Amino acid sequence: xxxxxxxxxxxxxxxxxxxxxxxxxxxxxxxxxxxxxxxxxxxxxxxxxxxxxxxxxxxxxxxxxxxxxxxxxxxxxxxxxxxxxxxxxxxxxxxxxxxxxxxxxxxxxxxxxxxxxxxxxxxxxxxxxxxxxxxxxxxxxxxxxxxxxxxxxxxxxxxxxxxxxxxxxxxxxxxxxxxxxxxxxxxxxxxxxxxxxxxxxxxxxxxxxxxxxxxxxxxxxxxxxxxx
Amino acid sequence: xxxxxxxxxxxxxxxxxxxxxxxxxxxxxxxxxxxxxxxxxxxxxxxxxxxxxxxxxxxxxxxxxxxxxxxxxxxxxxxxxxxxxxxxxxxxxxxxxxxxxxxxxxxxxxxxxxxxxxxxxxxxxxxxxxxxxxxxxxxxxxxxxxxxxxxxxxxxxxxxxxxxxxxxxxxxxxxxxxxxxxxxxxxxxxxxxxxxxxxxxxxxxxxxxxxxxxxxxxxxxxxx
Numbered sequence: 001x002x003x004x005x006x007x008x009x010x011x012x013x014x015x016x017x018x019x020x021x022x023x024x025x026x027x028x029x030x031x032x033x034x035x036x037x038x039x040x041x042x043x044x045x046x047x048x049x050x051x052x053x054x055x056x057x058x059x060x061x062x063x064x065x066x067x068x069x070x071x072x073x074x075x076x077x078x079x080x081x082x083x084x085x086x087x088x089x090x091x092x093x094x095x096x097x098x099x100x101x102x103x104x105x106x107x108x109x110x111x112x113x114x115x116x117x118x119x120x121x122x123x124x125x126x127x128x129x130x131x132x133x134x135x136x137x138x139x140x141x142x143x144x145x146x147x148x149x150x151x152x153x154x155x156x157x158x159x160x161x162x163x164x165x166x167x168x169x170x171x172x173x174x175x176x177x178x179x180x181x182x183x184x185x186x187x188x189x190x191x192x193x194x195x196x197x198x199x200x201x202x203x204x205x206x207x208x209x210x211x212x213x214x215x216x217x218x219x220x221x222x223x224x225x226x227x228x
Numbered sequence: 229x230x231x232x233x234x235x236x237x238x239x240x241x242x243x244x245x246x247x248x249x250x251x252x253x254x255x256x257x258x259x260x261x262x263x264x265x266x267x268x269x270x271x272x273x274x275x276x277x278x279x280x281x282x283x284x285x286x287x288x289x290x291x292x293x294x295x296x297x298x299x300x301x302x303x304x305x306x307x308x309x310x311x312x313x314x315x316x317x318x319x320x321x322x323x324x325x326x327x328x329x330x331x332x333x334x335x336x337x338x339x340x341x342x343x344x345x346x347x348x349x350x351x352x353x354x355x356x357x358x359x360x361x362x363x364x365x366x367x368x369x370x371x372x373x374x375x376x377x378x379x380x381x382x383x384x385x386x387x388x389x390x391x392x393x394x395x396x397x398x399x400x401x402x403x404x405x406x407x408x409x410x411x412x413x414x415x416x417x418x419x420x421x422x423x424x425x426x427x428x429x430x431x432x433x434x435x436x437x438x439x440x441x442x443x444x445x446x447x448x449x450x451x452x
Contacts, residue, residue: 130398134382147382
């Protein structure tokens with residue numbers, strides 16, 4: 001209960017700070033954010049978009065790990081965690097796509113440009129979509145769990161290929177190089193603190209929702225066993 | 229080892245024989261390719277379409293004909309109720325590789341047919357470097373067969389088989405499709421063979437990774 005309130009407060013502070021702290025060319029006060037050439041005020045998206053993308057990946061990896069665990073041990077609880085994590089991952093994936101797309105409209109001029117990052121998140125969306133389409137098409141709990149775990153593993157294996165393929169097709173526009181170039185981060189301390197607290201805040205939010213979902217799924221599972 | 233190799237060949241021969249009796253997949257697929265190609269030819273009309281664009285269109289035909297044909301391999305076993313028999317007579321490994329070989333043969337034949345028709349009838353499509361083109365078709369066929377066989381095995385256990393197949397396959401085949409389209413573009417723009425090494429490296433590693441993971445996971449699917 002207390003943790004929940006603290007998390008709410010934490011994220012509220014991040015949102016306020018992320019939106020209201022001024023961006024100046026020469027940061028002097030403790031609350032000044034640095035000026036990133038080419039990004040200006042639009043740099044604020046980093047506090048929200050990057051954590052979304054990070055949580056999307058994290059959710060997929062957790063889903064994958066529990067999928068593998070399910071295949072190894074065949075305990076239905078692992079599948080509950082795996083599918084709940086995938087469901088949350090889908091939600092965060094949509095959020096990351098929408099925030100990124102909105103930002104792209106104002107920076108690159110159009111909502112969608114097939115930038116390498118856009119393509120990889122699009123593929124992740126497709127995989128999540130296909131995963132749930134598959135789940136809804138299979139009857140029987142164990143069959144559903146096994147086949148969706150197998151699918152998640154096969155799909156997860158193919159994702160890293162995009163790292164090698166996409167640069168051959170289109171040039172990247174993604175501004176990670178404007179922020180991090182040659183191992184140097186062009187964020188001042190304030191920006192870094194807000195960014196890292198946002199990252200940890202959203203990660204905590206993810207684990208909190210995941211915990212809730214897994215617990216309700218467990219109850220539903222118990223109920224369905226009683227009903228039989 | 230020798231035993232499972234023999235079993236693999238037996239499964240392959242069984243599939244080949246049952247296909248030759250009905251010619252279900254083959255006839256439908258050949259007609260599918262002809263239909264799709266004629267739609268493309270109608271829509272091109274007298275337009276001048278760049279060979280780069282046409283190399284993408286070629287792979288669209290190949291992708292969708294794969295999607296309409298290769299799902300049959302495992303679905304037909306489920307429909308005829310012969311899955312249990314297969315469980316009894318062969319190991320999962322032999323079944324997977326037998327099916328993969330059959331799919332490879334089917335897809336290979338189909339792709340040769342598609343490519344020949346495409347080269348003959350689509351006038352704007354002229355290949356300048358055949359060594360890249362042929363290598364791409366061969367590696368692309370191998371990768372497509374490998375990717376679509378394991379998805380076909382998953383699909384056979386689901387309820388809505390037909391529509392789900394392309395939905396599940398697309399994200400997995402996308403790295404392959406992007407790379408083969410890129411390599412085909414290189415072949416029509418007259419690049420040197422060494423320029424497409426990068427593409428071939430991706431295709432070969434994709435093929436190896438996908439076949440290895442299918443090989444490891446097939447048993448779980450098959451036992452459901």
